[in-house]
Amino acid sequence: MNSRNRKTSSLSRRSFLKLLGGVGAAGVASTTAGCSNVPVGGTGWLPQQYHTASNWPVQVKGRIPIDFNNPSIVRDDRKCILCGQCIEVCKNIQTVYGYYELPLKSDIICIDCGQCTMWCPTAAITERDDVSKVLKALDDKDSFVFIQTAPATRVALGEEFGLQPGANVEGRQVTALRKLGFDAVFDTGFTADLTILEEASELVKRLSEKTSTLPQFTSCCPGWVKFCEYFYPEYIPNLSTAKSPQQMLGALSKTYYANIKSINPRKIVSVAVMPCTAKKFECQRPEMRSDSHLRDVDIVLTTRELARLIKMKGINLNSLEDGSYDSILGESTGAGMIFAATGGVMEAAVRTAYYLATNEPPPEEFLTFRAVRGLQGVKESSVDIPGFGILRVAVCNGSKNARVLLDKIRTGESAWDFIEVMACPGGCIGGGGQPRTSLPPSDEVRAARISSIYRLDSKSRKKRLSFENNDVKQVYKNFLIHPLSEMSERLLHTHYKDRSSQLIAKKKYSLDEGESNG
Amino acid sequence: MAKAVLVDITKCIGCGSCTVACKLWNNLDFDEKHPATGLKAELNDNNWTTIALKEVDHKNSKVWRFVKHQCMHCLEPACASACFSKALQKNNDGAVVYYPDLCVGCRYCMIACPFNIPKFEWKKTFPLVTKCQMCSTKIAQGESPACVSVCPTMALKYGERSELLKEAKALINNNKIYVKEIYGETEVGGTAWLYISDIPFAKLGFNTELGKTALPTYTHNFLKYTPFLAIGWGMLLTGLSFYTKRRNEIASKKDNEDQKQQETTNPKP
Numbered sequence: 001m002n003s004r005n006r007k008t009s010s011l012s013r014r015s016f017l018k019l020l021g022g023v024g025a026a027g028v029a030s031t032t033a034g035c036s037n038v039p040v041g042g043t044g045w046l047p048q049q050y051h052t053a054s055n056w057p058v059q060v061k062g063r064i065p066i067d068f069n070n071p072s073i074v075r076d077d078r079k080c081i082l083c084g085q086c087i088e089v090c091k092n093i094q095t096v097y098g099y100y101e102l103p104l105k106s107d108i109i110c111i112d113c114g115q116c117t118m119w120c121p122t123a124a125i126t127e128r129d130d131v132s133k134v135l136k137a138l139d140d141k142d143s144f145v146f147i148q149t150a151p152a153t154r155v156a157l158g159e160e161f162g163l164q165p166g167a168n169v170e171g172r173q174v175t176a177l178r179k180l181g182f183d184a185v186f187d188t189g190f191t192a193d194l195t196i197l198e199e200a201s202e203l204v205k206r207l208s209e210k211t212s213t214l215p216q217f218t219s220c221c222p223g224w225v226k227f228c229e230y231f232y233p234e235y236i237p238n239l240s241t242a243k244s245p246q247q248m249l250g251a252l253s254k255t256y257y258a259n260i261k262s263i264n265p266r267k268i269v270s271v272a273v274m275p276c277t278a279k280k281f282e283c284q285r286p287e288m289r290s291d292s293h294l295r296d297v298d299i300v301l302t303t304r305e306l307a308r309l310i311k312m313k314g315i316n317l318n319s320l321e322d323g324s325y326d327s328i329l330g331e332s333t334g335a336g337m338i339f340a341a342t343g344g345v346m347e348a349a350v351r352t353a354y355y356l357a358t359n360e361p362p363p364e365e366f367l368t369f370r371a372v373r374g375l376q377g378v379k380e381s382s383v384d385i386p387g388f389g390i391l392r393v394a395v396c397n398g399s400k401n402a403r404v405l406l407d408k409i410r411t412g413e414s415a416w417d418f419i420e421v422m423a424c425p426g427g428c429i430g431g432g433g434q435p436r437t438s439l440p441p442s443d444e445v446r447a448a449r450i451s452s453i454y455r456l457d458s459k460s461r462k463k464r465l466s467f468e469n470n471d472v473k474q475v476y477k478n479f480l481i482h483p484l485s486e487m488s489e490r491l492l493h494t495h496y497k498d499r500s501s502q503l504i505a506k507k508k509y510s511l512d513e514g515e516s517n518g
Numbered sequence: 519m520a521k522a523v524l525v526d527i528t529k530c531i532g533c534g535s536c537t538v539a540c541k542l543w544n545n546l547d548f549d550e551k552h553p554a555t556g557l558k559a560e561l562n563d564n565n566w567t568t569i570a571l572k573e574v575d576h577k578n579s580k581v582w583r584f585v586k587h588q589c590m591h592c593l594e595p596a597c598a599s600a601c602f603s604k605a606l607q608k609n610n611d612g613a614v615v616y617y618p619d620l621c622v623g624c625r626y627c628m629i630a631c632p633f634n635i636p637k638f639e640w641k642k643t644f645p646l647v648t649k650c651q652m653c654s655t656k657i658a659q660g661e662s663p664a665c666v667s668v669c670p671t672m673a674l675k676y677g678e679r680s681e682l683l684k685e686a687k688a689l690i691n692n693n694k695i696y697v698k699e700i701y702g703e704t705e706v707g708g709t710a711w712l713y714i715s716d717i718p719f720a721k722l723g724f725n726t727e728l729g730k731t732a733l734p735t736y737t738h739n740f741l742k743y744t745p746f747l748a749i750g751w752g753m754l755l756t757g758l759s760f761y762t763k764r765r766n767e768i769a770s771k772k773d774n775e776d777q778k779q780q781e782t783t784n785p786k787p
Binding site for chain 1: 531657
C-alpha cells in the first residue's frame with residue numbers, strides 16, 4: 001500500500017506538463033501536416049462544353065460506340081477527349097448513329113466507313129492496324145505475297161510524304177511496294193474495268209428482262225452495301241451482284257493467276273491497299289470466298305497503314321523511280337481509274353453501256369460525263385444511248401445522301417435505272433482510310449484528289465474504256481469466257497445478308513432527337 | 519436537396535464516354551489489362567465507374583445490355599457508418615464523399631459496402647481507399663457529374679431524387695418494355711443512383727437480395743447504447759475507485775492507530 005502511494009506522487013508537475021505539451025505538439029503537427037477536408041478526385045479536366053449548369057444542354061457531347069471486335073476501326077481510350085466529333089460525322093454526315101431505336105439488340109451498328117477516323121482530332125479512333133500481319137507474311141519466304149492498289153490511294157499516299165493533296169504517286173507507289181518485298185503488284189483498276197463489264201452486262205440484262213428489281217445499285221462500296229443491308233433491306237435485290245474490284249482481283253489471283261503461274265493458291269497471301277476501312281470488313285465477309293474455301297483477300301491495308309509501313313522500312317517515297325504494275329492483273333484504263341471519284345463508276349459504266357448497245361466507241365460527251373462529276377451530294381442525269389433508249393441515272397456520295405435517293409424511290413417520287421452510291425463524301429478519294437490531310441476532311445483536299453483522278457483518265461491513260469483493257473480481254477478469253485458466265489457468276493458475283501433484324505431502324509429520324517439535356 | 523442520377527439501361531449503347539469522362543476529371547490512369555468497359559470491365563482503384571457488357575437471353579434471343587457500375591451513394595451509407603475516422607461522409611446534396619486525409623486505411627468501408635464499391639490502392643506504398651465521389655466538387659457548383667454530362671443518349675440523367683423517381687415511375691408504368699421496378703428506390707434504404715431496365719435486374723448481375731433496411735440501422739440498434747454504456751461504465755469504475763481508495767485510507771489510518779496504540783501500551787524497552 002505504501003509503495004503504491006509513493007508511485008502516484010512520483011508524477012511531478014513538470015513531467016505532467018511535459019506530457020501535455022508533447023500531446024499538444026503532436027496534435028498541432030498532424031493537423032498542419034494533413035487532415036484537410038479536401039475530397040479525393042476532381043483534379044483533372046474535361047472539355048469546356050461539359051462545364052455548364054446541369055440544367056443546360058451540352059451541344060456536342062459523348063462519342064460513338066465501337067465494338068471491340070470491329071474489324072475496321074479501333075479506339076484508344078487514352079487519347080479520347082470526348083470532343084464529340086465522331087458522333088457529329090456518324091450522325092449528321094453518315095446518318096448511322098441515332099438512326100436506330102434503342103435498346104440495342106446484339107450488335108453495335110457500324111457500316112465500317114471509317115469517317116470517324118478522319119474527324120477524330122486526337123487519332124483516338126484509327127483503322128485496325130494490320131501492318132504486322134503484312135510484315136509477317138512478307139517474312140514468310142514460302143508464301144507468295146502480292147498486293148493490289150486501289151485507284152484512290154495513288155492520289156493521296158503522297159500527302160503522307162509532304163506532297164500536295166492529289167499528287168499522283170502511282171509509279172512511285174509501285175516501286176515502294178516492290179522494295180517492301182511484295183512478289184507482285186497488281187492494280188485494282190484492272191478489276192474495276194472487269195467490274196464495269198460485269199455490272200453493265202447485269203444492268204443490260206435487268207433492263208431487257210424488264211424485271212422489277214430496278215434501279216440497279218452499284219455494289220463496289222462495302223460501306224454502302226452494309227448500310228443498305230441494315231437500313232434498306234428491301235433494296236438488297238437491287239444491289240448489283242458483282243463483287244467489288246478488290247474482291248474480284250482477290251478471287252482471280254487465287255484461281256486464274258495461280259493456275260497460269262503454277263502457284264499453290266494456299267500459298268498466296270492476297271493483300272490490298274485501299275482508301276477504305278470498310279474493305280477490312282468486306283474481305284472478312286463469309287460470302288467473299290473464292291474456290292477451295294480460300295478468302296479472296298487476306299489482308300487489307302489502308303493508305304495510312306501503307307504510309308506507315310513505307311516509313312517503317314526507311315523508304316523515301318519521293319526519291320523513288322516510277323515502276324509499273326505486273327501483268328496479267330495489272331492493266332487498267334481511265335475508266336477503272338475514275339472509280340475513285342464520286343460519279344466515276346457511273347461514268348465508266350455508261351461508256352461501256354454505250355459500247356455494249358451500239359458496238360461502237362462512245363463519243364466525246366460520254367467521255368466527260370459532267371452531270372455526274374463533282375462533289376455535290378446527289379446528282380442525277382439521263383443519257384440517250386442509241387438503240388437502247390434513255391438511261392436514267394443518279395449518283396450520290398455520303399450515306400446521308402443515299403437516304404435522300406432511297407426515300408424518293410420508296411415513296412415513288414422518282415425512278416431511276418442505275419444508281420451509284422459511295423458511302424464516303426467525295427467517293428473513295430475521301431475514304432476513311434485516306435491520309436488525314438485536313439481535319440475535319442475538307443472539300444479542297446477532296447477536289448484536288450478528284451482532279452488528279454480525272455487527269456489520270458484523260459491524260460495518263462491511253463485507253464479510257466473498260467472493254468479495251470487487254471488484261472480484261474485476256475481473262476475473258478482464257479478463263480471467264482464472257483460476262484455473267486457460269487465461271488464469273490461463281491467467282492466474281494456474290495450475295496448479301498439482310499441485317500435489318502439486328503436493329504430497329506427509326507421510321508422518322510430527326511436530328512434534334514435525344515439532344516436536349518433538360 | 520438530395521440529388522440523384524437515373525440510369526436507363528435500355529438507352530445505354532456502351533460507348534464508354536462516362537468511363538473516359540470519369541478518368542479525365544479525376545486524373546485516373548488507363549490500364550489496358552484492367553479495362554473499364556466491355557466483357558472484362560473491372561471496378562478498381564483506377565476505374566471508379568465501369569460499363570460492363572452483359573450478354574443475356576431475352577425473349578428467345580441474345581441481347582446486349584450495358585450496365586454502369588459506380589458508387590450507389592446510399593441514402594444511409596454503410597461505409598460512412600463503418601468509418602470511425604469520418605473519412606467517408608454523406609453530403610447534404612446526396613454524394614457520399616471520401617476524404618483521403620482523414621483515412622487511416624482500415625478498409626472497414628470495403629467490408630461494410632453492400633455493393634462492393636470501395637477499392638484499395640494495393641499497388642501503392644501509402645495506399646488509400648478509392649471510389650466514385652459523384653463529382654462532389656462539380657455538383658457543388660451546380661454542374662452534373664462528369665459521366666452524366668458526357669452521356670450522348672441521355673441514358674444517364676441527373677436531378678432531384680424525388681423528381682427522378684417520379685419520372686422513372688411514369689416511364690416504367692407507361693412503357694411496356696420496362697420491368698416494373700426501380701433498382702435503388704428502396705435497396706438498403708434507398709440509393710442516390712437509380713436504375714430502370716427492360717431486363718430483370720438479377721439477370722444483369724444486380725444484387726436483388728439486399729433488403730430494404732439501411733445497413734447502418736442494424737448496428738445502430740445496439741451501438742446507440744454506446745454513450746450510455748461508456749459513461750455508465752466510467753461512472754461505475756470511478757465509484758469503485760473512490761470506494762477502494764477510501765477503504766484503503768480507512769484501513770491505513772486504522773493500521774497507524776493500531777500501531778500507535780501498540781506503541782503506547784507496549785512501550786519500547
